[in-house]
Amino acid sequence: MILKKINIEGLKREDPEIIPSLERRDFLKLGLLITGVFAGGSILSATSIVGKAFASGREFSEKYPYKPHYSMVVHQDRCIDCELCMTACVKTNNVPSYGYRTQVLEREDRKAVERTREFIPVLCNQCNNPPCVLGCPTKATYKSPANGIVMMESKKCIGCKTCMAACPYNARYFNEETRAVDKCDFCFNSRLSKGEKLTACAAACPAKARIFGDLSDAGSEVFRTVHNLEKTVWVLRPEAGAKPNVFYTKG
Amino acid sequence: MRMKQLSVLIIILAVAMVATVYEGRSVAEEEMVGGGEIIYSKPVKAVLFSHKSHAAMGLDCNACHDKLFQMEALSAQNKPDFTMKGLYDKKYCGSCHAKDGMAFASDTQCARCHIGTKGFNKASKQAKK
Numbered sequence: 001m002i003l004k005k006i007n008i009e010g011l012k013r014e015d016p017e018i019i020p021s022l023e024r025r026d027f028l029k030l031g032l033l034i035t036g037v038f039a040g041g042s043i044l045s046a047t048s049i050v051g052k053a054f055a056s057g058r059e060f061s062e063k064y065p066y067k068p069h070y071s072m073v074v075h076q077d078r079c080i081d082c083e084l085c086m087t088a089c090v091k092t093n094n095v096p097s098y099g100y101r102t103q104v105l106e107r108e109d110r111k112a113v114e115r116t117r118e119f120i121p122v123l124c125n126q127c128n129n130p131p132c133v134l135g136c137p138t139k140a141t142y143k144s145p146a147n148g149i150v151m152m153e154s155k156k157c158i159g160c161k162t163c164m165a166a167c168p169y170n171a172r173y174f175n176e177e178t179r180a181v182d183k184c185d186f187c188f189n190s191r192l193s194k195g196e197k198l199t200a201c202a203a204a205c206p207a208k209a210r211i212f213g214d215l216s217d218a219g220s221e222v223f224r225t226v227h228n229l230e231k232t233v234w235v236l237r238p239e240a241g242a243k244p245n246v247f248y249t250k251g
Numbered sequence: 252m253r254m255k256q257l258s259v260l261i262i263i264l265a266v267a268m269v270a271t272v273y274e275g276r277s278v279a280e281e282e283m284v285g286g287g288e289i290i291y292s293k294p295v296k297a298v299l300f301s302h303k304s305h306a307a308m309g310l311d312c313n314a315c316h317d318k319l320f321q322m323e324a325l326s327a328q329n330k331p332d333f334t335m336k337g338l339y340d341k342k343y344c345g346s347c348h349a350k351d352g353m354a355f356a357s358d359t360q361c362a363r364c365h366i367g368t369k370g371f372n373k374a375s376k377q378a379k380k
Contacts, residue, residue, distance in 0.1 A: 081367020082295035106369050114355070115363040117370075206295060207361070 066148040068214035070126065070186050070245065072202065073225045073233070077250040078209035079104060079119040088204035092190045099173040101184040102201055121210060123201070124171040124184035125236070125244030126150050132163035132172065140180070148245060149188050154180035168240035186212070215245065225249060285312060286324050290366070290374055293328040297371035298364050300344075319346050 081104045089101050102123035109116055130150050132141050140156035141163050143149070157180035164172045164181060175182040186192065187199040196203075202212035213222035226233050226247050235244045285302035305315075316322055320343065327333045327343055338345030338357040344364075348357045355363070366374070 078361060080295065080361050080365035081369055082365075083368040084295070104367070104369075106367065115360040117362040117366065119362055119367055 065216075066146065067216050068147055069216040070147050070149055070192075071213060071215040071222045071226070071247065072123070072186075072199070072245070073211040073213075073222045073247045073249060074121050075207075075209050075211065075250065076118065076120055076248050078207040079121050080207055080209075081106065081119040082206065084204045084206060085121065085201035085210060088200040089184075089187075092187060092200035095182070096175060096177065099175060099182060101171075101182070120248075121201075122169060122171070122236070123246065124150060124167075124186075125169050125242065125246040126186060127242035127244050129241060129243045131166040131168060131240070131242055135162040135166035137162065141183075144188075147188070149186050150183070151185055151188065152181060152183060154178050154182070157181055168237045168242055169244075222247075286322075288374075289324055290371060291325065291328045291333075292371060294334055295365075296368045297366055297374075299366045299370065299374075300364070315346075319343055 083104060086100070086102060086104065089095060093101055095101055102121065105120040105122055107118045107120065109118070126149055128143075128148070130141075130143055133143055133150060136142075137160065138156045138158055140153050140158070142151055142153070144151050154175075159174060159179055159181070161174060161181065164174065172181050172183045174180075187196070187201075191198070191200060199210075199212050202210040211221050211225065213220035215222055215226065217223055225231060231249050231251070233247050233249045235247055284306045287302055289300040289302070291298040291300070320327055330337075332340075332342055335357065337343060338348065341349055341352075345357050346352065347354045350356045
């Protein structure tokens with residue numbers, strides 16, 4: 001085997017520091033094109049997002065060019081756990097007392113400086129790669145090809161709870177009355193399909209902690225937040241590979 | 252001999268009594284500085300105001316009473332301007348908790364004062380005990 005002689009001295013360096021800004025920008029645009037979404041931060045976070053956390057590959061967006069592409073951005077530091085969102089959700093979607101479609105988690109860090117408490121609103125992440133849908137044996141839960149919402153067709157549900165076990169976000173509960181698993185559908189059945197623009201929780205939030213909108217609309221607040229390189233945006237449990245449509249940020 | 256035993260007993264008893272009284276006072280003091288811990292539940296659940304931590308910073312009663320807050324606990328939350336907007340207008344807590352005030356501004360560190368519905372429930376559970 002003959003190895004080509006490599007001129008080490010003449011090689012171009014390829015680390016991020018020396019990528020010229022124009023090239024960088026092209027790269028970021030490319031990231032946007034491929035994924036539809038990337039999070040703010042460094043060029044490194046953008047690369048990691050393309051494959052892992054945020055949206056899906058080109059194949060996916062070609063197959064499901066959602067319009068609208070419903071999404072939520074949660075401003076985690078704004079949540080004060082007043083739970084008006086939960087109250088509104090329960091009322092709007094007839095959620096029984098033992099169930100939930102959205103929750104507010106609490107985290108306390110006694111060693112933190114100044115503020116030691118943090119509240120984290122959670123709900124179904126309407127994943128692009130939903131493990132619940134993959135797990136459902138009867139196709140009772142499915143991802144809407146129209147708007148990307150992960151829906152339930154409760155009459156097909158056999159109550160096996162595979163979806164509940166598969167969900168990385170603990171976003172599902174078994175409804176004893178309907179004998180079917182129930183979950184957040186971004187208020188599609190109760191509000192969006194009737195012409196409302198916001199989910200009940202987003203409309204009820206007094207602190208603008210939950211921003212709901214259309215990720216395919218470049219003018220929407222969700223788009224402008226998620227695509228803002230000045231902002232750090234993340235998703236919960238990216239390692240699950242579910243590619244969620246609920247994003248988190250602070251500030 | 253018997254006398255000596257008795258006096259030892261008396262001394263022990265006396266020490267124990269003094270200790271109990273002292274302990275009792277310190278516990279009471281810890282729980283009640285001024286009006287104790289005030290938990291507002293309106294207009295949202297819930298906000299914790301600690302007399303203790305504010306007094307520990309060297310504020311005396313008339314720093315806030317009666318101008319910013321009436322002596323009667325929770326009377327502020329019945330006023331229509333007891334809102335974040337009111338605070339931004341330098342009313343109530345916003346008198347000090349402002350950008351140019353002496354404490355962190357009202358529009359920062361939300362969950363430092365807001366203990367939420369969970370905090371409210373925890374506190375009322377504790378109060379029942």
